[in-house]
Amino acid sequence: MFDPKHLIIDSPNEGVFRVHRSAMTSPEIFRMEQERIFNKCWLYLCHDSEVENPGDYRRRNVAGRPLFFIRGSDGKLRVFLNTCTHRGALICRHDQGHADILQCFYHAWSFNNQGDLIGVPDEAGYPASFNRAEMGLKPPPRVESYRGFVFVSFNPDVEELVTYLAGAREYLDLIADQAEKGMRIIPGSNRYSIKANWKLLVENSLDGYHVRPTHKTYFEYVKSMGINTSGVQTAFSRPALVLGNGHAVEEHDGIRGRPIARWSPLFGEENKEEIAAIRAGLVRKFGEQKARHMADISRNLLIYPNLLIIDSIDITVRIFWPLAPDLIEVTAWQLAPKEEKPELLARRLDNFLTFHGPGGFATPDDVEAIESCQAGYKAEGVEWSELSRGMHREAIAEDELQLRAFWRQWFGHLSGLGHVETNDPVIREKAALAR
Amino acid sequence: MPEASSAGNDGSATVLRAAVEEFLYREAALLDAWRLDEWLALFTADGRYLVPTTDLPDGDPQKDLVFIDDDMVRLRARVERLKSRHGHREYPSSRTRRFISNIRIKVDDGAIVVTSSFLVYRFRMGESSPYVGWYEHRLKQIDGELKIQHRKAVLDQEALSEHGAVSIIL
Numbered sequence: 001m002f003d004p005k006h007l008i009i010d011s012p013n014e015g016v017f018r019v020h021r022s023a024m025t026s027p028e029i030f031r032m033e034q035e036r037i038f039n040k041c042w043l044y045l046c047h048d049s050e051v052e053n054p055g056d057y058r059r060r061n062v063a064g065r066p067l068f069f070i071r072g073s074d075g076k077l078r079v080f081l082n083t084c085t086h087r088g089a090l091i092c093r094h095d096q097g098h099a100d101i102l103q104c105f106y107h108a109w110s111f112n113n114q115g116d117l118i119g120v121p122d123e124a125g126y127p128a129s130f131n132r133a134e135m136g137l138k139p140p141p142r143v144e145s146y147r148g149f150v151f152v153s154f155n156p157d158v159e160e161l162v163t164y165l166a167g168a169r170e171y172l173d174l175i176a177d178q179a180e181k182g183m184r185i186i187p188g189s190n191r192y193s194i195k196a197n198w199k200l201l202v203e204n205s206l207d208g209y210h211v212r213p214t215h216k217t218y219f220e221y222v223k224s225m226g227i228n229t230s231g232v233q234t235a236f237s238r239p240a241l242v243l244g245n246g247h248a249v250e251e252h253d254g255i256r257g258r259p260i261a262r263w264s265p266l267f268g269e270e271n272k273e274e275i276a277a278i279r280a281g282l283v284r285k286f287g288e289q290k291a292r293h294m295a296d297i298s299r300n301l302l303i304y305p306n307l308l309i310i311d312s313i314d315i316t317v318r319i320f321w322p323l324a325p326d327l328i329e330v331t332a333w334q335l336a337p338k339e340e341k342p343e344l345l346a347r348r349l350d351n352f353l354t355f356h357g358p359g360g361f362a363t364p365d366d367v368e369a370i371e372s373c374q375a376g377y378k379a380e381g382v383e384w385s386e387l388s389r390g391m392h393r394e395a396i397a398e399d400e401l402q403l404r405a406f407w408r409q410w411f412g413h414l415s416g417l418g419h420v421e422t423n424d425p426v427i428r429e430k431a432a433l434a435r
Numbered sequence: 436m437p438e439a440s441s442a443g444n445d446g447s448a449t450v451l452r453a454a455v456e457e458f459l460y461r462e463a464a465l466l467d468a469w470r471l472d473e474w475l476a477l478f479t480a481d482g483r484y485l486v487p488t489t490d491l492p493d494g495d496p497q498k499d500l501v502f503i504d505d506d507m508v509r510l511r512a513r514v515e516r517l518k519s520r521h522g523h524r525e526y527p528s529s530r531t532r533r534f535i536s537n538i539r540i541k542v543d544d545g546a547i548v549v550t551s552s553f554l555v556y557r558f559r560m561g562e563s564s565p566y567v568g569w570y571e572h573r574l575k576q577i578d579g580e581l582k583i584q585h586r587k588a589v590l591d592q593e594a595l596s597e598h599g600a601v602s603i604i605l
Contacts, residue, residue, distance in 0.1 A: 188488040190500070193598075349501075353502075353504055358595055
């Protein structure tokens with residue numbers, strides 16, 4: 001039996017943190033991750049706003065399983081395994097749509113939009129033991145949501161979602177609270193693949209260290225628009241934050257404007273007042289400090305294992321699924337307040353296009369970087385990746401603490417320890433002293 | 436693909452068709468040769484380049500998420516990035532080859548609206564998968580020359596899948 005304990009060297013006293021590169025290449029580890037992480041944790045499915053009206057549905061794969069979610073006539077969002085309880089055919093065969101009744105095309109069994117089996121052709125042909133009431137569409141073992149973010153788990157014994165989210169809750173609040181009337185997912189999604197291991201995308205998403213060297217052309221573009229980019233030199237010196245259970249956030253000072261609520265000349269004079277009013281509203285509701293945290297500081301939030309929310313010049317929700325040790329399928333959406341004025345929404349979407357997404361000025365280079373790592377592993381002779389940056393001090397955003405936190409939890413799951421302490425000892429000791 | 440009826444069967448339509456076809460082929464040749472500055476010069480000053488997402492081919496960049504929505508400022512910046520050795524996704528540059536067919540032309544209130552099918556092959560780091568879709572070029576005659584006012588590349592693929600990015604100009 002393969003032993004995961006040889007995959008990570010975590011020796012704070014010696015200042016060593018290394019990950020064995022087979023963690024990114026081994027089919028055996030890939031299978032183990034499916035079983036010990038993706039079959040055990042809470043996994044992001046959708047945002048509540050994606051099915052607005054009764055009968056609206058969308059289908060989506062979660063950890064390779066076909067699911068769909070639908071708002072019932074009773075107004076409740078439900079999630080079902082996308083398979084007929086009769087002989088297995090997919091029930092929902094459009095990516096999205098609207099239905100009061102879902103009929104399986106194979107033998108025409110019909111289900112209402114709350115999942116009940118309501119029609120079986122020639123039902124009399126079944127024995128007396130056949131019970132229609134028990135043959136409704138089946139949900140995954142657990143479905144829970146927090147502030148509109150809907151998660152599922154294939155582990156019936158998983159802890160409650162709010163417990164699982166640990167310190168990440170506060171950061172989801174920070175995002176959800178930006179909207180007066182709730183957030184919504186904007187139509188249009190980015191779907192693309194990356195030929196790399198999924199954990200490399202986790203690393204890249206939380207890594208402040210790569211931003212300046214990798215995204216040079218992005219900053220050149222930003223500068224060409226008349227934005228002062230000198231702040232980038234110090235933007236990543238905020239404390240690194242580990243949120244428990246593998247969740248982490250990389251926060252940095254924003255240099256650009258954002259619709260909520262930081263005006264910059266690119267927004268135009270005509271929107272200055274509106275943004276100031278939004279900001280004043282945040283201060284009124286949450287106080288100066290939280291409003292500043294919301295509006296001036298950008299963050300990449302990882303909800304372990306594979307949901308990333310980039311709350312920055314726009315709000316990108318990105319989920320990524322491992323399909324093979326060296327293949328990831330990514331889907332990304334834009335989140336915006338339901339009440340956002342058309343001019344500000346247009347500016348938000350434009351912000352997204354400059355950095356994020358497969359046509360942006362930065363994300364393609366991240367894809368290139370992690371594909372390049374995956375390609376480099378084929379050289380084999382270098383066995384370990386080095387992740388000790390900042391381990392000797394109270395780590396900052398451009399250190400690798402967030403990455404270590406992820407890896408520690410990953411190791412905890414793979415070796416059967418469950419949730420483990422993910423922070424660096426330096427920070428834990430300081431916290432203990434403060435108590 | 437939307438209907439684009441032929442511009443009639445008289446001689447002028449034939450001349451226009453020849454000019455439009457030549458224009459599209461020349462544009463493809465410039466892009467395949469990475470002569471991107473010359474390609475930029477094909478646009479009007481208010482030119483635009485749009486690539487909608489694969490799941491929303493009618494996406495409106497004002498209210499929907501798209502892949503690319505460039506005005507000339509950003510398109511120029513995109514070209515600068517593609518020419519830079521720091522534009523990592525395209526450094527070293529891909530080899531590309533564009534095939535354009537099914538060209539249909541409609542003249543609409545002074546604008547020449549051309550739809551066509553494209554296959555754009557991109558070869559790099561062992562990859563060779565094509566982008567498949569259709570173009571809509573809104574062309575304008577300026578001083579006897581055709582210029583692009585609006586260029587839309589709509590992908591037929593269900594997802595960008597193996598491409599990972601739209602890092603070349605489609």
